[in-house]
Amino acid sequence: MNAFTYAAVSRPGHGWPVGAFGGHVVRLMAATTGGALGLFEATVCPGDGPPWHAHEREDEFFRVLSGRFGFWCAGDYVELGEGGCIALPRGVPHRFRNIGERDGQLMVVVTPGGFEDFFLLIDLCRPETPDELSAIAAEFGLTFPLEGDRKAA
Numbered sequence: 001m002n003a004f005t006y007a008a009v010s011r012p013g014h015g016w017p018v019g020a021f022g023g024h025v026v027r028l029m030a031a032t033t034g035g036a037l038g039l040f041e042a043t044v045c046p047g048d049g050p051p052w053h054a055h056e057r058e059d060e061f062f063r064v065l066s067g068r069f070g071f072w073c074a075g076d077y078v079e080l081g082e083g084g085c086i087a088l089p090r091g092v093p094h095r096f097r098n099i100g101e102r103d104g105q106l107m108v109v110v111t112p113g114g115f116e117d118f119f120l121l122i123d124l125c126r127p128e129t130p131d132e133l134s135a136i137a138a139e140f141g142l143t144f145p146l147e148g149d150r151k152a153a
Contacts, residue, residue, distance in 0.1 A: 004034025015041070020122035022048060030113025038116035041065070042106045049097035056141030058110040060088045062096070067104020071096045093145045115140055 010027040018024040023043035030038050044067070052072075062071070064084045071078045071086050073094035078086060088094050098104040110116060118140045127133040134144065 001031065001035050004036050008032040010039070016120065018119045018123045020119045021050070024119045026116045026120065028113075029116055033113055035112050035114065038110045038113035040108050040116050040119065042108060044069075044098040044104050044106065046098050046101055046103070050095055051144055052093050052095045053137075053142055053144050054093045055090050055110075055115065056143070057090060058112065058115050058141075059090050061109040061111070062086050062088070063107040065105035065107055067098055067102060068100035069096050069104060069106065070099045115142075118142065 008028050015025040015027045018026060018040075021042075022045060024040050026038070026040045028037065028039040030036070049069075062069075062080075062085065064080050064082055066082055068079065068081045069084075071080065071088070071094065073086075073088050074092050079099065080086060096106075118136070121136055121139075122133075125132075125136060127136055137143065
């Protein structure tokens with residue numbers, strides 16, 4: 001991977017659209033930041049969001065661009081509207097949901113970068129079963145803890 005010695009830029013309207021799990025646009029990839037970070041935007045329908053999951057490798061930073069979201073992590077629950085931010089640590093099960101009545105948008109930064117490729121691979125492979133999804137997720141250090149296995153509310 002190249003060193004991060006030049007500005008990594010994503011101009012308005014640029015990025016790699018990905019249809020996996022709703023709508024995502026990968027704006028900056030680890031390959032352009034020397035592995036330092038990845039950045040994507042997610043459009044989330046009302047009531048939608050990922051199941052409980054944990055990242056072994058990345059911390060995540062979320063900024064609510066529009067809408068209202070609930071975030072669960074390490075026994076905490078926080079609701080955030082437009083402009084709200086939250087950072088979630090690696091290794092801790094968490095989830096979020098669009099708790100609003102309209103589509104919401106999130107900006108997500110992962111550090112270090114690389115997890116943004118998960119959405120590109122899911123879009124390319126289109127797994128059809130939970131086992132197929134879990135196999136791809138495992139390549140990215142992503143797990144889906146069962147209800148009794150998580151340390152969060």
